Amino acid sequence: MSIVADLMNLPGVIAAGEYAFRGDRYSYRGQLTEDQARMCTILCRASTMGIVMQGRMAETALPGAGIRPRGWAMRGPEHAMCVVGNVFCVMKNQSGTMDSVLARLNTAMADVDMHLV
Amino acid sequence: MIKRLLAVDGVLAVCRFRDDGGMVESYGVGLDQDQLGKLSLVAHEYRRMLQGHADLFSMFTNMRGWTPPRGWAVRGEKLTLCGVAGVVCILDNAEADYDEVLKDMIEIAHW
Amino acid sequence: MARLGNLLDQPGVLAAFEFRASGELLDHELRAGSPITTDILELLASMCAANVSICGMQARGWEKLTGMSGFSNVREFTLVGFDWSVVVSCAQREAQRAAGQETIAPYQGVVLINRDARYEAACKALEA
Numbered sequence: 001m002s003i004v005a006d007l008m009n010l011p012g013v014i015a016a017g018e019y020a021f022r023g024d025r026y027s028y029r030g031q032l033t034e035d036q037a038r039m040c041t042i043l044c045r046a047s048t049m050g051i052v053m054q055g056r057m058a059e060t061a062l063p064g065a066g067i068r069p070r071g072w073a074m075r076g077p078e079h080a081m082c083v084v085g086n087v088f089c090v091m092k093n094q095s096g097t098m099d100s101v102l103a104r105l106n107t108a109m110a111d112v113d114m115h116l117v
Numbered sequence: 118m119i120k121r122l123l124a125v126d127g128v129l130a131v132c133r134f135r136d137d138g139g140m141v142e143s144y145g146v147g148l149d150q151d152q153l154g155k156l157s158l159v160a161h162e163y164r165r166m167l168q169g170h171a172d173l174f175s176m177f178t179n180m181r182g183w184t185p186p187r188g189w190a191v192r193g194e195k196l197t198l199c200g201v202a203g204v205v206c207i208l209d210n211a212e213a214d215y216d217e218v219l220k221d222m223i224e225i226a227h228w
Numbered sequence: 229m230a231r232l233g234n235l236l237d238q239p240g241v242l243a244a245f246e247f248r249a250s251g252e253l254l255d256h257e258l259r260a261g262s263p264i265t266t267d268i269l270e271l272l273a274s275m276c277a278a279n280v281s282i283c284g285m286q287a288r289g290w291e292k293l294t295g296m297s298g299f300s301n302v303r304e305f306t307l308v309g310f311d312w313s314v315v316v317s318c319a320q321r322e323a324q325r326a327a328g329q330e331t332i333a334p335y336q337g338v339v340l341i342n343r344d345a346r347y348e349a350a351c352k353a354l355e356a
Contacts, residue, residue, distance in 0.1 A: 046169025053162035152294050174275050178268045182311030190306040191283045195298030215348040
């Protein structure tokens, strides 16, 4: 099963999808309009680029420290969003959802090449 | 070509880098080649991140005219870091005419 | 601390605004006929607050790495967009912080039309 299908099976997950690190291609499943999904992927791309850049700078300053960001998460009052590599997931902020999503994302995206960001 | 910028008052260092952040050419006072290489990488990463932020801002506000961004500047107490396309400069605030350098950079970066 | 109304007198300024480090817009003035709106400034304030923080982190990192001082503390951040630019300043805050004042001024910024922008004048006005 693809990681996106896997995430969609988890309770509380509203939408999940993949986006290209470069360019504007994306695909998604779940309760988002086409426009919301497009905006979501632009947001993912910009934020991922930001954290990867900061990680690279930290790596330059502290070589070998192992600071190589692969993802990020933000948690609001009702919804949360997790991104690892080029996969994003939007979910309800309910008990256990974020942990399950991140656990699956971390496993599935263990070999993602962040140099492509 | 970018060497011309070093002749402008207050320009301490100038680098041109490729789309992958690799340095193409660089000149600087008080910075070695390794540091100039790092400057290219920082400028490249920063430019891409800022481009992402500008895209987001443009998308959220629906206002045209912000993207694609032409450049950026970070002004510190004594120095300013200034980037336009694949060119980045370090300026001495006391000596450089900020507007003049930015204008020259916009011209040179698009050669 | 510059008055927002006075900042509007600078060349090319379409709007002047104040915001917290958290990105919350506190106050603003718009030039008559400006295409900038309060909604736009609210988002712009958030984006600028994020970028000033990132610049601060980068400036410190760069200084540590290269030993080249002079960037910290960051005074102004500028984004030159395709038609518009924004310049935000934290110079006042840094001066107040250095002087050990208890209350710190908000960030101030201006939105400029590139055609008429004078960036250095904008920085000076924001530091006044």
